[in-house]
Amino acid sequence: MSTPQAVPVSLAEIARIAGVGRAAVSNWRRRHDSFPTRIGGTDVSPQFSLAEVEQWLRDNGKLKDIGGREFLWPRFEALGSRDESGLAVAESARLMRAPRARVSHSELSDTARDLVSEAARLGRAGGPRETFEFLLQRWLETxxxxxxxxxxxxxxxxxxxxxxxxxxxxxxxLTVLDPACGSGHLAAAAVREHDGPGLMVLGCERDPALAALASARLGFVTENRDVRTEIATADALREDPFAGVRADIALCNPPFNERDWGYEELATDQRWTHGLPPRTEPELAWVQHLLSHLKPGGSAVVVLPPTVASRKAGRRIRGSLLRTGALRAVVALPPGSAQPHSVSLQLWVLRGAPDRPAPTPSSQDALLVDATGFARPGAREPGPDWDALGAFVLSALEVLDRPDAELPESTVRVPLLDLLDDEVDVTPGRHTTSSTEPSGAELASSWGRLGASLADLAGHVQYLSKLGFETGMPQTTATVGDLVKAGALTLRAGQQPTETAARSPEATVPLLTVPDLLSDGTPGGRLPVDAAHTTVEDGDVVVAGVVRAFRAWVHEGPPMALGPQLYGLRVDREKLDAHFLAGCLRAPANGRQAGTHASSSSRVDIRRLQVLQLPLEEQAAYAEAFRRLAAFESLLGTAEKLGRGLVGDVNDRLAAGGLTA
Incomplete structure (x- = not known):
């Protein structure tokens, strides 16, 4: 039998357990002879005994509250099998919610059963839902x-x-169906978004581990709610467990590009009312499966790859979907909205045929929405601005059945006659391009904003260019660590939030992370007010402690939570000016001196950053110069963005002709 002593953990996992960065663990290993010896892995990626690590952390006072759940996960991972670890997580959730129940899953080994019982006990003590979401997120990440x-x-x-x-x-x-529910994200979202008196949620998943996890997730989401759920383990296309059931709403993120979806055995299936899906078009099989389960007037939203909108093999089915009014809208999402992140996926909006169809002008066209402009490109992978994207898409769909209503930008109604050609291409970008050209008034507004930015830049240039500097004068500095010891400021490190906290619908505090800084600097997550996290308030200094995003600034506005590798500094206003401190800290030479440079992901030792030692009254002049310099840098970025946008827009207008002056 496997025991906790036999469970290996990496340096990264030890860092998670202790709530520190991996560099700190490497330092412990070098500086402490008592640090556990390697039991496996390689010199580059060593592994250590979980039990020995736990004992060492406790003996050296380096174990934080986060350790309890983190100690659990390596033991789940050590089970080896993806399916067994997933089933064990799901079974743990069941026991967390039913304290008197026993481990009953026959496919679990004795080791897994013991682990399930221990996880259930810890979950009941530390929060069942939070513990399950933590284990589920780690399983999904792995x-x-x-x-x-x-x-x-x-x-x-x-x-x-x-x-x-x-x-x-x-x-x-209300009846909701997800025939390929995975771990239950869509089903759980339907429960959260529905505010009616009753709900029936039906899900189907062919992977037993995912089906069990979906059932466990819904068990927590539906607590104290008038909701009935049923998750079936089956292949919905081949063996539909809900045949004959009609749903008000269907949601689906089906598997993409699967050739073995049942083409031969399902050739005569009655669901193919719009035509037999070609072998290479399994997504159109899922579309028709959803339509077969919709009540009259019911709606379905399905995630599809963009090629489904234009592939030649599927044009006859797309034409039938359009002619019957089943395909009502197509929304093109920004890259990074879901896997695969490099692709601009689409949402197809379907509607079940009404009992008494009454043709109207709005039913003779399709609404095409190009939302790709809501991307937030970053240094790693792009991602959307979810708040703006959601507001835009919902505002477009609100006019779906109002043919005379004004359409938002990048949205167009395309008559069927224009779509039912040799291609039947419903890609939104092919039809909305012309409608997104800026008008003369919009161009004039952009030129005006660029002119104002350049004027402000000129003002800062005039001020900053007159700054004079004495050379050869020795200057005394102190490190951030020294200032902390002297009580001139307090230093707090940001924390890694749990998945539950980061996505909580009750969240009210914005969460800033390093990836947010690498995109547009806007916080991309939110945290509950009462969650344990590091928060900065108006006037605090924020420092990014990683080389690739190193910067420091004074936070202005409502409270904001900080993610890992970000630090909050609160000054004693009788000793330090916040803008003076931020300006000293963000000096590039300061970051180079305090950081390591093995790679762009290297960390900056915040405590080693240098700050000029000046009396408070002398700091004011420096603070003003630092403020001006920061504003100058921000305006440079704004002017560059405006200028590049204008170059593209004016170029498009010139290439289209019609120049008058």
């Missing part, structure tokens, strides 16, 4: 290359879209 999940923000948007589009709201109980 097997990310084998799984395709729906991000919580996208799942929430899809649920709201379906609720917005469906016709008829008189039913007492």
């Amino acid at each position: 097997h990310v290359r084998q799984l395709s999940t729906t991000p919580p923000q996208l799942a929430s948007l899809m649920a709201r879209m379906a609720l917005t589009v469906r016709l008829g709201r008189g039913e007492r109980e």
Whole structure:
């Protein structure tokens, strides 16, 4: 039997357990002879005994509250099998919610059963839902290359879209179906977004581990709610467990590009009312499966790769979907909205045929929405501005059945006659390009904003260019660590939030992370007010402690939570000026001196950053210069963005002709 002593952990896992960075663990290993010896791995990626690590951390006072759950996960991972670890996490959740229950899953080994019982006890003591979400997120992260999940923000948007589009709201109980539910992101989102009196959630998943995890997730989400759930383990296309069931709403993120989806055995299936899907078009099989389960007027939202909108093999089915009014809208998402992150995925909005169809002008066209402009490109992978994206998409769908309503930008109604050609291409970008050209008034506004930015830049240039400097004068400095010891400031490190906290619908505090800084600097997450996290307030100094994003600034506005590798500094106003401190800290030479440079991901030792030692009254002049310099840098970025945008827009207008002056 495997025991905790036999469970290996890496340096990264030790860092998670202790709530520190990996560099700190490497330092412990070098400086402390008592640090556990390597039991496996390589010199580059060593592994250590979990039990020995736990004992060493306790003996040296380096174990934080985060350690309890973190100690659990390596033991789940040590089970080896993806399926067994997933089933064990799901079974742990069941026991957390039912204290008197026993481990009953026959596929679990004795080691897994013991671990399930221990995880359930810890979860009941430390928060069942939080413990399950932690274990689930670690499981998903570990097997990310084998799984395709729906991000919580996208799942929430899809649920709201379906609720917005469906016709008829008189039913007492709403039925929701997800025939490829995975670990239950879409089903859980439907429960959260529905505020009616009753709900029936039906899900189907062919992977037993994912089905068990989806059931466990829904168990927590539906607590104290009038919700009934059923998760079936089956292949919905080949063996539909809900045949004959009609749903008000269907949500789906089906597997992409699967050739073995049942083409031969399902050739005569009655679901193919719009045509037999070609072998190379499994996504159109899922589309028709969803339509077969919709009530009259019911709605479905499905995630699809962009090629489904234009591939030649599927044009006859797309034409039928358009002619019957089943395909009502197509939304092109920004890259990074879901896996695969490099692709601009699409959301197809479907609607079940009404009992008494009454042709209207709005049913003779399709609404195409190009939302790709809501991307937030960063240094690693792009991602959308979810708040702006959601507001835009929902505002477009609100006019779906109002043919005379004004359409938002990048949205167009395309008549069927224009779509039913030899290609039947429903890619939004092919039809909305002309409508997104800036008008003369918009161009004039952009030129005006660029002119104002350049004028402000000129003002800062005039001020900054007159700054004089004495040379050869020795200057005394102190490190941040010295200032902390002297009580001139307090230093707090940002923390890694749990997945539950980062996605909480009740969240009210914005969360800033290093990836946010590498994109546009806007906080990309939110945290509950009462969650344990490091928060900065107006007037605090924020420092990014990683080389690739090193910077320091004074926070202005409402409180904001900090993620890992970010630090909050609160000054004693009788000793330090916050703008003076931030200006000293963000000097590039300061960062180079305090950081290591093995790679762009190297950390900056915040405590080693140098700060000029000056009396408070002398700091004021420096603070003003630092403020001006920061404003100058910000305006440079704004002017560059405006200028590049104008170059592209004016170039497009010139290439289209019609020049008058």
